[in-house]
Amino acid sequence: xxxxxxxxxxxxxxxxxxxxxxxxxxxxxxxxxxxxxxxxxxxxxxxxxxxxxxxxxxxxxxxxxxxxxxxxxxxxxxxxxxxxxxxxxxxxxxxxxxxxxxxxxxxxxxxxxxxxxxxxxxxxxxxxxxxxxxxxxxxxxxxxxxxxxxxxxxxxxxxxxxxxxxxxxxxxxxxxxxxxxxxxxxxxxxxxxxxxxxxxxxxxxxxxxxxxxxxxxxxxxxxxxxxxxxxxxxxxxxxxxxxxxxxxxxxxxxxxxxxxxxxxxxxxxxxxxxxxxxxxxxxxxxxxxxxxxxxxxxxxxxxxxxxxxxxxxxxxxxxxxxxxxxxxxxxxxxxxxxxxxxxxxxxxxxxxxxxxxxxxxxxxxxxxxxxxxxxxxxxxxxxxxxx
Numbered sequence: 001x002x003x004x005x006x007x008x009x010x011x012x013x014x015x016x017x018x019x020x021x022x023x024x025x026x027x028x029x030x031x032x033x034x035x036x037x038x039x040x041x042x043x044x045x046x047x048x049x050x051x052x053x054x055x056x057x058x059x060x061x062x063x064x065x066x067x068x069x070x071x072x073x074x075x076x077x078x079x080x081x082x083x084x085x086x087x088x089x090x091x092x093x094x095x096x097x098x099x100x101x102x103x104x105x106x107x108x109x110x111x112x113x114x115x116x117x118x119x120x121x122x123x124x125x126x127x128x129x130x131x132x133x134x135x136x137x138x139x140x141x142x143x144x145x146x147x148x149x150x151x152x153x154x155x156x157x158x159x160x161x162x163x164x165x166x167x168x169x170x171x172x173x174x175x176x177x178x179x180x181x182x183x184x185x186x187x188x189x190x191x192x193x194x195x196x197x198x199x200x201x202x203x204x205x206x207x208x209x210x211x212x213x214x215x216x217x218x219x220x221x222x223x224x225x226x227x228x229x230x231x232x233x234x235x236x237x238x239x240x241x242x243x244x245x246x247x248x249x250x251x252x253x254x255x256x257x258x259x260x261x262x263x264x265x266x267x268x269x270x271x272x273x274x275x276x277x278x279x280x281x282x283x284x285x286x287x288x289x290x291x292x293x294x295x296x297x298x299x300x301x302x303x304x305x306x307x308x309x310x311x312x313x314x315x316x317x318x319x320x321x322x323x324x325x326x327x328x329x330x331x332x333x334x335x336x337x338x339x340x341x342x343x344x345x346x347x348x349x350x351x352x353x354x355x356x357x358x359x360x361x362x363x364x365x366x367x368x369x370x371x372x373x374x375x376x377x378x379x380x381x382x383x384x385x386x387x
Contacts, residue, residue, distance in 0.1 A: 001028020002349040006176065009034060009078055009085040010059060011099065015132070015158050016116045016192060017088035018055040019165025024084065024172065025058035026342040026351040032078065032367060033059040035360050036066060037385065047359055053331060054339045056357035062368075063361035063387055066097045070386045075099065077371050079107045084172055088116040090127055101187045108185070112175040115189035116164050130192055132158040139196035144203055147218040163195040217275075224268065225275040226250065229308055231283050232291040236308040239282075239298060243268040249301040254285045331356040361387070 006029040010021045025031045033056060046052060065071040079085060085104060087094060094100045101113045115121065118130025136142050136154050146153030171188040179185060197204060203222065206212045214222055221227035224242035241250035251259045259265055259281065264274045271278055286294060291307045298305040307313075314320055326338040342351040364387055368378050381387045 001352045002346075003027040003029040006030070006083045007081060008032070009075075009082045011085065011087040011089070012116070013088060014161070015055065016161040016164040016168075017086055019162055020114060020116065020168040020172070021059070021086050022055060022057070023166065023169035023342075026354065027349075028352050029084070031059040032363075033061045033358065034064050034075065034078075035061070037063055047357070048331070048333050050337070053334070053337055053357045057329065057339055057354040058352065059358055060363035060367060061358035061360055062364050065386050066099065068384075068386050070381065070384070072098050074368070074371065074381075074387070076107050078367075079104055079111060082108065082111055083176065084112045084114060086114040086116075086168070086172070090117070090129060091121060092127060105185065105187075110179065110183065111185040112172055112179065113185065113187045114168050114172045115187065116168055117189065117191045119193050120191045121189050125193075132160045132192065135160040135192040135196050139193060140200060140204075141196060144200075144214050144216055144222070146216050148216045150216065153216075159199070160192040160196040163199045164190050164192045167195050167198075220275060220279070223272060225272045226278060226282060228279075230279075230286045232286050232289060232294055234290045237286065237291045237294050237298075238306050238308060240304040242271065246303050247271075249303055250298070253297050253301050253303065254282065256281070256285060327354060329354055329356040332359060332362075 003024060006024065008021060008024050008029045008031045010018070010031050010033040012018050012021060021031060021033075064074055066075060085099075087099060089097070089099070091100070101115070104111060104113055117126070118135065119125035119128055133154050136159065137152065139160065141159070142152035142154055145155055168188065168190045171190065175186050175188050203214045206214050206222075219229035219238075221240075221242070226247075227240045227242050229236045229238050239250065241247050248260065251257055259278075263270075265271045265278055295305060295307055309317065315326060325341055325343075327341045328336050328338050331337050337356070339354060341354070344351070365375075365378055368381070368387065373381070378387070
């Protein structure tokens with residue numbers, strides 16, 4: 001495995017942090033998940049549900065009470081052997097627990113320390129807590145999602161968490177690469193807010209460059225049309241034919257060449273400006289046939305298109321089945337479960353075959369033995385509630 005020489009300490013909770021760790025674990029990094037005693041993480045209160053099993057694969061698990069000095073000492077011993085530590089505590093909490101960057105870097109100057117926060121490590125909101133939906137709102141994402149006049153709408157996945165997690169993983173890999181030259185670690189940190197604003201991409205620069213405030217346009221593309229979801233006799237189909245040959249071919253497939261000569265639709269800009277009337281004319285035709293028939297007709301004309309699936313239909317699709325996006329692993333409690341595989345494909349160094357998420361503390365004895373603790377030592381630590 002390409003990252004098999006990298007040792008990662010996972011002190012994360014919720015979703016954004018574990019997402020970053022998962023990227024490293026999937027490529028072979030040796031990961032130890034360290035959790036505090038008790039159900040202090042709402043997202044990890046059920047360690048056998050589908051969400052937890054998908055987030056926390058490819059790890060070993062240890063429970064440490066970092067409020068006790070002995071617990072911190074065990075962590076510091078692990079830090080001395082680690083290449084990466086990832087956390088997403090608020091700044092005052094990690095300082096209080098003695099796991100802040102300055103403290104950890106003194107123990108291992110070569111360690112890459114990764115952090116995820118809601119709003120940043122400093123600034124007026126640094127100590128505020130945040131979850132995905134809060135940041136979806138504060139980043140502006142909810143203002144451009146949904147139907148016009150409907151009011152703000154969240155995206156159907158934890159997109160801010162996922163964005164921050166993937167961006168932190170990229171930053172950590174860059175820092176590990178740089179360490180090969182400098183021999184030094186560094187602090188890599190991202191926030192949900194920064195990540196989500198960067199994911200706004202062209203919608204953000206419509207404001208920063210053009211001074212235009214984007215608003216909701218429903219299932220349509222914000223600046224090009226026709227590009228969106230159109231009703232059929234049994235569902236919806238996504239069609240992308242905003243200009244050039246695709247627009248001409250769409251009119252031919254729809255068997256309505258009058259669209260080509262209509263002065264309201266002569267240019268890409270006009271079609272976007274007059275999208276309401278154009279949508280009505282196109283849907284008057286698409287509702288006459290089922291989705292699969294339109295998919296066949298449009299695809300034959302080389303027009304980008306595809307059905308709008310429910311999740312069960314996604315995994316029944318022959319291309320998805322061919323890609324093998326669901327991989328079965330054996331879990332100690334739930335038995336065989338299907339989790340999502342890594343989406344990146346590489347010819348020489350593929351991701352490792354995933355192992356099931358561990359139960360909290362599952363690997364306590366093995367990890368502590370590696371640190372030199374005897375069975376008697378471990379029993380005493382258990383009795384005092386340190387591990």
